[in-house]
Amino acid sequence: MNVTVEIERRSNGQPKPEWICPSCHDVARLVDVRANLSVCPHCGHHLRVGARERITQLVDDGTFRELWVNVRTLDPLQFTDLERYPDRLREAQAKTGLTEAIVTGTAQIGGNDCVLAVMDFGFMGGSMGSVVGEKLWRSAELAADEDLPLVAVCTSGGARMQEGILSLMQMAKTSCAVDLLNESGVPFVAVLVDPCTGGVVASFATLADICIAEPGARLYFSGPRVIQQTTREALPEGFSTAERNLELGHLDAVVPRAELKERLGNYLGLLRGGESPERRDARRRGSRGKGGLAEATAERARQIASLAWRSLVGGDREAADAAEDPSARETPPRYVADGGDSPAPGPSPDA
Numbered sequence: 001m002n003v004t005v006e007i008e009r010r011s012n013g014q015p016k017p018e019w020i021c022p023s024c025h026d027v028a029r030l031v032d033v034r035a036n037l038s039v040c041p042h043c044g045h046h047l048r049v050g051a052r053e054r055i056t057q058l059v060d061d062g063t064f065r066e067l068w069v070n071v072r073t074l075d076p077l078q079f080t081d082l083e084r085y086p087d088r089l090r091e092a093q094a095k096t097g098l099t100e101a102i103v104t105g106t107a108q109i110g111g112n113d114c115v116l117a118v119m120d121f122g123f124m125g126g127s128m129g130s131v132v133g134e135k136l137w138r139s140a141e142l143a144a145d146e147d148l149p150l151v152a153v154c155t156s157g158g159a160r161m162q163e164g165i166l167s168l169m170q171m172a173k174t175s176c177a178v179d180l181l182n183e184s185g186v187p188f189v190a191v192l193v194d195p196c197t198g199g200v201v202a203s204f205a206t207l208a209d210i211c212i213a214e215p216g217a218r219l220y221f222s223g224p225r226v227i228q229q230t231t232r233e234a235l236p237e238g239f240s241t242a243e244r245n246l247e248l249g250h251l252d253a254v255v256p257r258a259e260l261k262e263r264l265g266n267y268l269g270l271l272r273g274g275e276s277p278e279r280r281d282a283r284r285r286g287s288r289g290k291g292g293l294a295e296a297t298a299e300r301a302r303q304i305a306s307l308a309w310r311s312l313v314g315g316d317r318e319a320a321d322a323a324e325d326p327s328a329r330e331t332p333p334r335y336v337a338d339g340g341d342s343p344a345p346g347p348s349p350d351a
Contacts, residue, residue, distance in 0.1 A: 021045055037257045046214050046257055048194060050096060051103040051120035054153055058261050059116065063108040068138055069099060071338050073131050077164050085162040092123045100131045101156070104139045109151065110265020112272070115143040118153040121195070125157035128200050132160075133170030136204060140177035144184035149268050153191045154205040158198020167199070174204035187271035189264065192242070192251070193217050210267055212253045213242035214260070219250070 017027035023045035033040065037057055038047040049057070055064055079085040093099060101123040107116045117139045119126045136152070143150040159167040181188045190208035192201070194217040202221050205211075213219060220240040228235055238244040242254045255263050 039257055044215065044256070046194065046216055048121055048155070050122055051098060051118040051153075054118050054193075055103065055107070055116070057257070058118075058151075058153075058264065059107040059109055060111065064105055064116065065107070066103060066105040067142075068104055068135050068338070071131050071134055072099060073129055073163070074337050075162075076130075076166060077162070079162040079164070081162075088124065088162065096120055096123045098123050100135070101126045101128070102132045102135050104135045106142075106148070109261060109268060112149070112265055112268035114149045114151050114268060115139050115146075116151050116153075119155050119200075121155045121157070124160065126155050126200075127157055127160035127167070128170050128174075129160035129163045129167045130170065133167075133173045136170075136174050137177045140181050140188075143186050143188075144180050147184075147186065149187040149189065149271060150181060151189050151191070151264060151268070152204070152208070153193060154196050154200055155193045156196060156198065156200035156205075158200060171199045171203040175207060178204050178207040187268070189267055189271075191260065191264070192219055195219075197221065197223070206250070209271065210252050211250070212255050212263070213245065213251050214257055215242060215254055217242040219245050 018030045019028050019033055020026070021028065021040040021043060023040060024043035026040070026042040028041055033047070038049050038053070039045065040047070073089070075085050075089075077085075092101075098120055102117055102119050104115070104117045107114060109116075117136055119132070139152075140150055142148070159170070161167070178188060187210075188208045189210045190205050190212070192205055192211065192213040194214065196205055196213075196217065196219050198221060201219055218240050219242060224235055224239055236244070242251060245251045246254050253263070
């Protein structure tokens with residue numbers, strides 16, 4: 001017996017849309033969304049973008065020079081959950097094309113020289129581990145040493161659980177980095193983008209001289225669900241959004257992505273006294289290396305580095321301090337590996 005099977009393809013005749021906005025659910029062409037800086041052309045919803053795309057959007061053409069590419073974690077805890085930590089790192093590196101959750105370097109924004117640090121949520125949720133803390137520290141130290149403003153674009157799910165207490169220590173380390181900038185009189189501008197949470201928003205991201213955010217960005221330490229379950233109370237409308245944080249005074253401005261580059265350029269110019277880039281460059285050439293700023297900054301960095309070695313538990317404090325002096329150690333422990341591809345501006349505490 002012969003059996004004939006007929007397959008009929010049913011279709012409504014309408015082609016599948018290239019892109020649907022997750023906020024307004026309107027459709028658009030991908031080319032239009034990308035031309036609009038990954039912002040919905042209908043409702044203005046800001047999509048997440050990677051660190052490389054963010055740098056392209058913000059800096060003047062051809063001015064970005066990446067630093068410390070080969071600083072990588074050494075997996076000091078030998079952490080394993082469902083996967084080994086090194087395996088997770090390799091997956092994130094293959095997915096994003098980055099070596100870590102932050103990209104750092106020097107650039108110009110609106111003709112203003114600066115040190116730039118951009119986080120990438122696509123790399124393990126932008127989690128802050130030893131390498132993120134180390135590269136942020138080096139960025140701050142370079143900014144202080146070269147008398148350049150620091151611009152940080154922050155997006156993160158918080159501390160990296162695979163590094164345990166070492167990741168939590170980066171909150172203190174990055175806060176010390178901001179303190180170094182303050183003592184050196186160097187401006188620090190933070191751009192908070194969706195999402196910025198946990199240990200990052202509770203440390204350096206909200207310590208800047210100017211804190212701004214993109215529209216609709218979610219900014220909080222603990223998530224709304226956790227807070228609601230803990231307090232058993234309904235949260236106010238718009239809780240944790242950039243607009244709500246602006247109302248409460250936690251932000252200086254909410255800036256659409258299309259205006260972000262120009263606004264940052266204006267901020268950097270004003271924070272440097274309103275000088276034109278040409279006049280500022282001439283002043284730096286005549287004054288760099290003179291005076292005590294660079295020496296004082298380096299000394300402050302050495303003091304903070306030495307404090308990081310001190311014993312924090314029990315015993316005679318003075319004896320412990322002497323025993324933990326880094327100069328007395330032949331081979332101090334390291335939690336990050338530096339491939340030596342680019343120079344660090346000076347000594348820094350171990351990540």
